[in-house]
Amino acid sequence: MAENSNSLAGRVAWITGSGRGMGRAHALLMAERGADIVVHDVLKDEAAETAEAVRKLGRRIFVSHEDVRDVAAIQGLVADATKALGPIDVLVNNAGVGQHKPFEDITEADFDAMFGVHVKGTFFCTQAAVPQMKERRRGKIVNISSIWAMTGAGINKASHYCAAKTAILGLTKAWAKELAPWNIMVNAVSPGGVLTEMPIKTQGWDMIREKEKRVPLGRWARPEEVSYAVAFLASGEADFISGQQISPNGGETIVGI
Amino acid sequence: MGNLAGKVALITGSGDGMGRAHAVLMAARGADIVVNDLRADMAEETARLVRDVGRKAHVVACDVADLAAVRAMAADGIKALGKIDILVNNAGFGQRALLPEITEQDFDRMMNVHVRGSFFLTQAVLPGMKERRYGKVVNIASIWGMTGAPVASHYCAAKAALLGFTKAWARELAPWNIHVNAVAPGGVRSGGPMKLDNPEILKAKEEKVPLKRYCEPVEISYAVAYLASPEADFVTGQVISPNGGEIIVGF
Numbered sequence: 001m002a003e004n005s006n007s008l009a010g011r012v013a014w015i016t017g018s019g020r021g022m023g024r025a026h027a028l029l030m031a032e033r034g035a036d037i038v039v040h041d042v043l044k045d046e047a048a049e050t051a052e053a054v055r056k057l058g059r060r061i062f063v064s065h066e067d068v069r070d071v072a073a074i075q076g077l078v079a080d081a082t083k084a085l086g087p088i089d090v091l092v093n094n095a096g097v098g099q100h101k102p103f104e105d106i107t108e109a110d111f112d113a114m115f116g117v118h119v120k121g122t123f124f125c126t127q128a129a130v131p132q133m134k135e136r137r138r139g140k141i142v143n144i145s146s147i148w149a150m151t152g153a154g155i156n157k158a159s160h161y162c163a164a165k166t167a168i169l170g171l172t173k174a175w176a177k178e179l180a181p182w183n184i185m186v187n188a189v190s191p192g193g194v195l196t197e198m199p200i201k202t203q204g205w206d207m208i209r210e211k212e213k214r215v216p217l218g219r220w221a222r223p224e225e226v227s228y229a230v231a232f233l234a235s236g237e238a239d240f241i242s243g244q245q246i247s248p249n250g251g252e253t254i255v256g257i
Numbered sequence: 258m259g260n261l262a263g264k265v266a267l268i269t270g271s272g273d274g275m276g277r278a279h280a281v282l283m284a285a286r287g288a289d290i291v292v293n294d295l296r297a298d299m300a301e302e303t304a305r306l307v308r309d310v311g312r313k314a315h316v317v318a319c320d321v322a323d324l325a326a327v328r329a330m331a332a333d334g335i336k337a338l339g340k341i342d343i344l345v346n347n348a349g350f351g352q353r354a355l356l357p358e359i360t361e362q363d364f365d366r367m368m369n370v371h372v373r374g375s376f377f378l379t380q381a382v383l384p385g386m387k388e389r390r391y392g393k394v395v396n397i398a399s400i401w402g403m404t405g406a407p408v409a410s411h412y413c414a415a416k417a418a419l420l421g422f423t424k425a426w427a428r429e430l431a432p433w434n435i436h437v438n439a440v441a442p443g444g445v446r447s448g449g450p451m452k453l454d455n456p457e458i459l460k461a462k463e464e465k466v467p468l469k470r471y472c473e474p475v476e477i478s479y480a481v482a483y484l485a486s487p488e489a490d491f492v493t494g495q496v497i498s499p500n501g502g503e504i505i506v507g508f
Contacts, residue, residue, distance in 0.1 A: 005479065173505045180467030180502050192491070216431030221491040228488035237479035240443070240472035243505035244498055251431045254424045254494035256507055 006235045009034030012085045013234065014078075016068055016125055017095030019046030021196035022144070025223035026092055026230050027054055033231060035090065036060040038081045042067055060085055068095050068121030071128075078128040087132040090234045093122040093168070094144045098198065102157045111160050118164035122171060130179065139184035140234045141175065143168045145245070147192045147253040165190075169245065176243030185242040187233045192249025193220035216251030260486045262287030265338045267331070267382065269321050269374070270348030272299030274447035275397070278474035279345055279481050280314075281306050286482060288343065289313040291334035295320050295348075313338060321348045321374030322366065331381035341382045343393045343485045346375035346419065351448070353408050364411050371415035375422065383430075392435035393485045396423050397477075398496065400443045400504040416441075420496060427494030436493040438484045443500025444471035467502030 013030045017023040019041025027037045031054045039054065041047040044065055051061045062084040066073040082088065097117050099110060126141055133139025148158070149165035168188065175186040193199075193211060200208065212219050229246040232238055247253060266283050270276040272294025280290045284307040292307065294300035297318035304314035315337035319326035334341055349371050352363060379394055386392025401409070402416030419439060426437040444466060463470050480497045483489055498504060 176502045176505060177467050180469070183468065185468075185502075216428050217434065217436075217491065217493060218431070219491075225488070225491040228483075229492070232479075232483050232488075237476070237483070238499070240468065240470075240476045240499040240501050241480070241497070242468060242502040244500075246492065246497060247495055248489070248491040249495075250491050251427045251493040254427060 005237050006232065007034050008090070008231070008235060011035045011089040011234075012038065012081075012087065013090035013092065014038035014040060014081065014088050014125075014129065015092040015094055016040045016121065018050050019043040020050070021198060022191065022194060022223045022226050023092075023094040024050045024053070025227045026094060028057065029224055029227040029231050030090070030234065031057045031059040033235070034059070036085045038062045038064065038085065038088065040064045040066070040077070040095070068125055069116040071124045074124055074128050082132065087136060088129050089133075089138065090140045090142070091126060091129045092142045092144065092230055092234070093125055095121055096144065098158070098161060100156050100158050103159050106160050114160040114164050115167070119167045119171075122168055126171075126175065130184065133184050134182040137183045139179070139182070140238075141184065141186040142230050142233050143172050143186070143188045144230075145169050145172070145188045145190040147190050147247060147249050149190060150247075150255050151253050172245070173243050180242060185233070185238065187238070187241060187243070188245040189226060189229045189233065190245055190247040190249070191221065191226045192247065192252045194223055194226055195220045196223055214252065215249075219250060221248055221250065259287035260488060261343075261482070264288045264342040264485075265291065265334075265340050266343035266345060266485065267291040267293065267334050267341045268345040268347055269293045269378065271303050272296050273303075275442070275445060275474045275477050276345075276347040277303045277306070278478040279347060281310065282475060282478040282482050283343070283485065284310045284312040284314075286486070287312070289338045290315075291330075291338060291341065292316045293321070293330060293348065294318060321378060322369035324373065324377050327374060327378045328381045331378065335385060340385050340389070342386070342389075342391065343395070344379060344382050345395045345397065345481060345485070346378065347397045348374060349397065351409060351412055354411075355408060356410055359411050367411040367415050372418045375419060379422070379426070383435075386435050387433045390434045392430070392433070394426065394435065394437040395481050395484050396420075396437070396439045397481075398423070398439045398441040400441055400498060400500050402441060403498070403506050404504055423496070424494050431493060436484070436490065438489070438492060438494065439496045440477060440480045440484065441496050441498040441500070442472075442477045443498065443503045445474055445477060446471045447474045465503065466500075470501060472499060472501065
């Protein structure tokens with residue numbers, strides 16, 4: 001029994017931005033551990049690929065391409081997903097966008113897009129999922145933040161990204177308290193460097209190798225190393241954990257207590 | 258699952274309570290266990306539970322405040338089970354005393370068990386971990402190490418010191434791929450609270466926890482076992498606090 005306590009069998013997990021990268025890794029690990037998955041990404045081909053991989057693991061899927069900023073569409077997504085798979089037990093607010101720009105160059109459109117996807121998206125996806133969690137007095141919200149929420153980005157210059165990720169930590173802590181009476185646990189995972197397609201494409205291996213030298217463990221993570229933290233928090237093993245943060249970051253960021 | 262298969266874990270203070278729960282869960286996931294406790298009979302009982310799930314157990318009954326005994330324990334554990342991959346610095350105790358009441362003896366005992374014991378036992382198991390370029394140290398702190406309490410300042414400071422070790426060792430030992438993290442439990446239905454509190458006091462305390470309960474010891478073990486596993490190979494210098502939302506702190 002103890003060996004299978006991390007099982008997600010019979011659970012439905014909605015993972016935003018699960019078409020590729022870490023989101024896909026979360027979907028596959030949670031499917032492996034028994035969860036049916038709401039695959040959600042604006043990128044249709046990528047979402048279809050994740051869905052196919054989940055199906056191959058023998059789990060059920062519901063696919064959506066709604067923009068997380070479209071509040072009405074998200075409510076529709078929850079209604080349709082629930083009809084297809086049953087009520088949502090786990091929500092992973094993973095959808096995000098990156099942008100490297102100095103402070104002075106960040107336009108109003110850049111700012112609104114960054115806060116729209118990360119903060120407004122996380123806020124209203126959670127608002128849409130919570131009523132059925134409250135009703136069943138059971139739920140897990142895992143918000144994906146970043147080490148940059150804690151430290152800022154330094155030379156990478158992305159203050160709007162940093163602040164959006166910090167806002168996600170604020171939501172995590174406030175919701176943990178507000179939703180505890182309904183046995184809904186809310187936690188954050190704040191990854192450090194992760195080898196997803198995105199940085200490999202935008203930064204290149206030379207820059208990544210350089211950045212890896214600054215990590216005490218001397219490397220970036222494989223996407224699934226972040227998924228292990230997410231799946232742990234989503235499981236019954238973490239039923240006494242709420243309002244907390246796990247940061248798989250190779251020792252790059254070690255912060256206050 | 259068995260994601261600790263082939264590993265050997267030394268768990269101090271594993272004769273009862275949380276320490277025993279860590280030992281049994283980690284054994285169920287495939288680890289052999291060096292069981293340490295001050296009380297030999299309690300340690301033997303934990304060893305029996307470990308063997309019941311099919312793993313090897315070796316008992317070393319000693320006081321972690323005794324540095325010679327601590328060093329001998331590391332050597333003895335390695336001789337018996339081959340190596341030590343995982344060290345859980347769990348041995349500890351509480352003492353509800355106010356500042357004016359804490360004697361030099363109280364102070365020294367608190368620091369010797371939690372701080373010196375953890376320090377020198379970690380030092381003793383380190384060479385093998387460095388040699389294999391892999392190791393896991395999990396220090397058991399407490400929410401009181403993060404927030405303080407209106408009582409037991411020596412306990413709060415000893416637990417805070419363990420958080421200090423965690424962060425410093427994570428940096429110092431990273432070049433050898435040794436991962437050091439802390440688990441800081443909130444209210445647990447074991448040890449102190451169960452012995453010292455009557456049911457009404459315990460209930461009142463649970464009411465103050467957002468999730469309205471204290472947890473079972475194994476709920477702490479899940480966090481320890483996660484950090485001890487290869488799943489947490491990119492996690493170091495971090496603190497996981499299973500506390501029911503009672504303590505939500507800064508970054």
